[in-house]
Amino acid sequence: MITWVKQMQSAFGFPFLWLITLIYFTQGFRSFVWTAVSYQLKDILKLSPSASQFLVSIAYFPWSIKPIYGPMAWFFIAHITIPNLSTAMFYYQTEFLHLEASFLGTARVVGWCGLMLGTLTYNRYLRHMKLRSSLMMMPFLIISGQLCPPGIEGTLFALFMSINNLGVTVNSFLGAGLASLLSISSNSFGNLHLGISVQLACTFIPIGFLYLIPKEASGMAC
Secondary structure, three states, X not given: OXXXXXXXXXHHOHHHHHHHHHHHHHHXXXXXXXXXXXXXXXHHOOOOHHHHHXXXXXXXXXXXXXXXXXXXXXXXXXXXXXXOOHHHHHHHHHHHOOOOHHHHHHHHHHHHHHHHHHHHHHHHHHOOOOHHHHHHHOOHXXXXXXXXXXXXXXXXXXXXXXXXXXXXXXXXXXXXXHHHHOOOEOOEXXXXXXXXXXXXXXXXXXXXXXXXXXXXXXXXXX
């Protein structure tokens, strides 16, 4: 871990690493705020899952202000082809399973820690795999860094986050539409399994667009 941090500092410099750390810390802390907002929409405003998802999608939209190009197109497609049912799942967890807010907050922390561990594991042991073998397992920020020309790392990171936010916004709208289509509400979760099945099936769609990622990624032919 310490060796990896030193390598990153040598490659990008301490100010850039500090900036990334601060951004991710802010985003991680924001997840606790969104937990409270989710309860506000559900318990105080009495909104349905689809209506809550729609409002959350609108809230994310201002973050999506930059264009899509190059290998970035695949990353965007990988986001928008998978409908986001997180709000419907939140209603199911709180209304049907009766999970406490503290448990949900802790679960999010564990999830972010798992994401960090997965990224470190990939960068340490799996980054030399052929791209077509790794599919969506490859952390896209790493491959973007490998393809990035020297001197514009900050611009690339800002572009990456903007495309990520735009993708999240679009798939949230899709998730809201799917929840409404399946009549998933705070009192009816009978079709939730169908929504999850559709979501699972959609995860295979980005595989058909892997050709959009340059073959020189990771220095290996695909």
